[in-house]
Amino acid sequence: MTNQNVVVADSNSGLNLAITVHVTNSSIFTTAAQKPPAAPGGYISISRKKLLKNLEINGGARINAWVDSMRASSPTHIKSTPSVNEDQSSWIVHHPSALEMFEQIIDASKGKQIVMFLDYDGTLSPIVDDPDKAFMSKQMRATVRKLARFFPTAIVSGRCRDKVYNFVRLAELYYAGSHGMDIKGPAKGSKYKKGGDGVVFQAASEFLPMIDEVYEELVEKTKTTPGAKEENNKFCLSVHYRCVDEKKWSGLAQVVKSVLKEYPKLRLTQGRKVLEIRPTIKWDKGKALEFLLESLGFANCTDVFPVYIGDDRTDEDAFKVLRERGQGFGILVSKIPKDTSASYSLQEPTQVMDFLRRLVEWKRLAFQGRSRVV
Numbered sequence: 001m002t003n004q005n006v007v008v009a010d011s012n013s014g015l016n017l018a019i020t021v022h023v024t025n026s027s028i029f030t031t032a033a034q035k036p037p038a039a040p041g042g043y044i045s046i047s048r049k050k051l052l053k054n055l056e057i058n059g060g061a062r063i064n065a066w067v068d069s070m071r072a073s074s075p076t077h078i079k080s081t082p083s084v085n086e087d088q089s090s091w092i093v094h095h096p097s098a099l100e101m102f103e104q105i106i107d108a109s110k111g112k113q114i115v116m117f118l119d120y121d122g123t124l125s126p127i128v129d130d131p132d133k134a135f136m137s138k139q140m141r142a143t144v145r146k147l148a149r150f151f152p153t154a155i156v157s158g159r160c161r162d163k164v165y166n167f168v169r170l171a172e173l174y175y176a177g178s179h180g181m182d183i184k185g186p187a188k189g190s191k192y193k194k195g196g197d198g199v200v201f202q203a204a205s206e207f208l209p210m211i212d213e214v215y216e217e218l219v220e221k222t223k224t225t226p227g228a229k230e231e232n233n234k235f236c237l238s239v240h241y242r243c244v245d246e247k248k249w250s251g252l253a254q255v256v257k258s259v260l261k262e263y264p265k266l267r268l269t270q271g272r273k274v275l276e277i278r279p280t281i282k283w284d285k286g287k288a289l290e291f292l293l294e295s296l297g298f299a300n301c302t303d304v305f306p307v308y309i310g311d312d313r314t315d316e317d318a319f320k321v322l323r324e325r326g327q328g329f330g331i332l333v334s335k336i337p338k339d340t341s342a343s344y345s346l347q348e349p350t351q352v353m354d355f356l357r358r359l360v361e362w363k364r365l366a367f368q369g370r371s372r373v374v
């Protein structure tokens with residue numbers, strides 16, 4: 001039996017009645033959900049057809065909201081109309097290009113230790129249809145390698161930590177996988193490495209069996225949706241719909257939501273054409289950033305300058321933490337205006353690479369200058 005609270009307009013009394021609808025295989029009956037306004041005995045009389053219609057409308061509205069949000073999460077076409085162009089200009093005023101503001105950024109970091117946090121997909125690698133082929137370029141890898149020589153550097157990703165490591169393949173970095181729920185310090189070669197084997201932190205270990213179970217169930221239940229692809233990110237899951245026909249999005253969202261009904265300890269969020277499932281624990285990329293700063297010995301320091309670069313909704317948690325701390329800043333990678341707590345913007349991964357290269361170059365020159373003076 002499933003129960004659902006609904007509000008039904010009663011044509012006899014003219015009142016809105018709050019009721020609970022109980023649906024079993026053979027019957028539908030109702031009881032008052034709250035204090036019944038005018039229904040003797042807590043029961044009201046309503047036709048089965050009318051009730052089913054009502055349930056459909058309520059459930060349908062929720063799914064439609066999800067589908068709208070799925071569409072908005074990564075627009076396929078960038079519109080160019082006068083009002084869109086105006087929005088774009090006003091957004092750029094509030095989130096100027098980090099490349100154009102480079103000098104100001106450097107000035108703000110003077111005397112402080114810059115610590116770099118980099119998201120992976122859409123930040124270091126371009127967004128592609130097949131998540132298993134989201135490779136970063138050799139040039140980007142070389143740039144991140146140089147960056148890590150001058151600044152402590154962490155990759156913070158929604159992906160499973162091992163998978164993102166296999167894409168980046170730089171042992172000298174910190175890695176925070178599964179949206180920050182799985183953190184590991186540098187394996188070797190970093191002067192910023194702390195302690196013996198480096199930090200290891202897993203925020204959601206007890207969820208592993210549940211995540212595996214839900215993954216299997218989702219793979220099975222989405223078999224009939226061409227293009228849908230599940231990714232097991234160890235402490236969280238992704239259901240990709242980038243290659244699913246838009247007409248099937250609503251059905252896919254329904255399947256995912258119906259599976260999750262049985263798992264109240266998991267929640268559903270959205271990224272770029274991906275539904276993300278993760279534990280309801282209070283841990284996100286923002287918490288991972290704080291944890292890493294602490295591990296690096298910068299917990300209560302005023303002379304640290306964290307810079308977080310990311311393109312997705314989950315990166316907003318980290319942008320917010322930086323705003324709240326009043327330290328460093330966030331850079332959103334986006335070609336279109338988005339609601340964000342980041343301070344600056346870059347349009348795409350190639351611009352991210354240009355920005356990182358400038359940082360490396362600036363630091364290299366600063367080092368040379370210092371050694372000349374000495």
Ligand SMILES: O=P(O)(O)OC[C@H]1O[C@H](O[C@H]2O[C@H](CO)[C@@H](O)[C@H](O)[C@H]2O)[C@H](O)[C@@H](O)[C@@H]1O
Pocket residue numbers: 119120121122126127128129130131132134156157158159231233237238240242271272273274276312314
């Ligand atoms: O935090 P991130 O590193 O940005 O991870 C978020 C999701 O990234 C990946 O999906 C995204 O990139 C794919 C490859 O370009 C693209 O096909 C997909 O549409 C994007 O959503 C990753 O595959 C997901 O598991 C992550 O949740």
